[in-house]
Amino acid sequence: MKFKWSYIQLPFLLVLVAFLYGFSEQRNNARKINGVHVEFMMGENLYVTEEAVNKLLIQNEVASAEIGKEILDLNRVEKLLNQHDMIENAEVFLSLNGKLQTKISQRKPIGRSVGETSFYLDRNGEVMPLSTHYSARVPLLEGMSSENVREAFPLVTYIHNDEFLTRNITGIRRLPGAKFELELREMDFKIYLGKAENLDLKFNNFKAFYKKAMNDEKLETYKKVNLQFGDQVVCTKK
Known part of the structure; x- marks a missing residue:
């Protein structure tokens, strides 16, 4: 019985791709947060400043460089920002380079x-x-x-x-x-x-x-x- 490499080639490639994807995902999750970027919608930061937002995140141990991406709860961060007296709505997400991005609409x-x-x-x-x-x-x-x-x-x-x-x-x-x-x-x-x-x-x-x-x-x-x-x-x- 001849050994046919073509029979196992496709399954082998699938396993290899899955392994590489899992390895890459694990490394990505292990990365730390690489800073915070605050963007005010409509370009207005009249009632709450970028410094105040950063301070709020730091005090609640959100913006710490020691926090890994895998344990960061984005919903918790949004809830924290939306509880601020001067913020009407906040959206939070992570960029590809690991920076925490926040888009903030202030109350009017x-x-x-x-x-x-x-x-x-x-x-x-x-x-x-x-x-x-x-x-x-x-x-x-x-x-x-x-x-x-x-x-x-x-x-x-x-x-x-x-x-x-x-x-x-x-x-x-x-x-x-x-x-x-x-x-x-x-x-x-x-x-x-x-x-x-x-x-x-x-x-x-x-x-x-x-x-x-x-x-x-x-x-x-x-x-x-x-x-x-x-x-x-x-x-x-x-």
Whole structure:
């Protein structure tokens, strides 16, 4: 019986490939983490810095050069970063050269509460602490607490998404009955909004009034503009 090398050639090659793959995988897993790279989405690192992220990872023994790739729990790292007060979302992965890559989206404040307690209201309607690194230029929220600030969230969001209102409105005051009064950047009259409802109608009426009064050079003659009736603008002169 002749020995046929072709019969065992393919199985031998398969075993060899499997051995080399396993050996390579074992060596790769045994490698240590080769540093940390922090990337801020949209290029913004206003409220949390790269140094703060690295410090957080080091304190929790994540960024240590002694940690092997095989024991690094990427889900734990993401959870750790997402628990930071200034981080909205974090994605973590390892690069081919063993560097820990982190992509971070920061929380975005759209209003700042002032008074007995100071905090931001972020774009998701959640309370956000103030930052020691940066102060956001957003409308000031008066008469609000962490318990009732969500009542103002639809109003603050509407203003944040409107260029004209963002440019002109600097303050939002909560009045009894969950009603609101607005302050303008350049004009000294107040806007009485009432409840935060029918905002499209109320603000469209206000824009029409503002444009006409500005053309007539009468903006300085008013001390109060009432929008609570929705279908009309009621003005009180000085």
